[in-house]
Amino acid sequence: MNLPTVAQHQPNCTGPQLGTWKLQSFTDEDLATGEKTDLFGAHPSGYLSYGPDCRMSAILLKEGRRTPETLVPTDAERVDLYNGLIAYAGTYSIEGDKVSHHIEASWNQSWTGTTQVRQFRIDGNCLYIRTLPAKNPMTGKQSSAVLVWVKVE
Structure with a gap:
């Protein structure tokens, strides 16, 4: 039996966004009050990657996350770790x-x-991302955040 060959369309993304970016800062602005907060501390960590296959992934980590006392975190330790994390992946x-x-x-x-x-x-080796006004998934408040990333060379 001959099965028809179907050429799969492979998306192709090009541009200066390609590659891996290291998080430098993450500042959230409460739109009701104008108050700006570094929700993940003054020195958060994380990476953002954009691939030529139009796939992306992001992980953001709060400064000073505590290591659990044992390999298996307690429920309280899990909550603390979860509250200091944003991670997702998909296409872009x-x-x-x-x-x-x-x-x-x-x-x-x-x-x-x-x-x-x-x-x-993108300005030189820096990527500036601003979230559109929306409910912040960490605080529940209407906000907009500015994230600054530096290209990993």
Whole structure:
């Protein structure tokens, strides 16, 4: 039996966003009060990767996360670790100054299957991303965050 050959369309993304970026800062602004907060501390860590196959992944970690006392964290330790984490992966698309993250897997299941749209610009080896006004998944408040990333060379 001869099965028809179907050429699969492989998406191709190009541009200066390609590669891996290291998180430098993550500042959230409460839109009701104008108050700015470094929710993950003054020195958060994390990485953002954009591939030529239009796939992306992001992990952001709060400064000073505590190591559990044993290999298996207690419930309280798990909550603390979870509260200092944002992680997701999926595909991405770019239109003008906006990048859309089409989330397929996420630390917060309510983000899985959603599209998170961000404004972005690249200046030299820095990537600046601003979230559009929305409810912050960490605080529940209407906010917008600015994240600064530096290209990993």
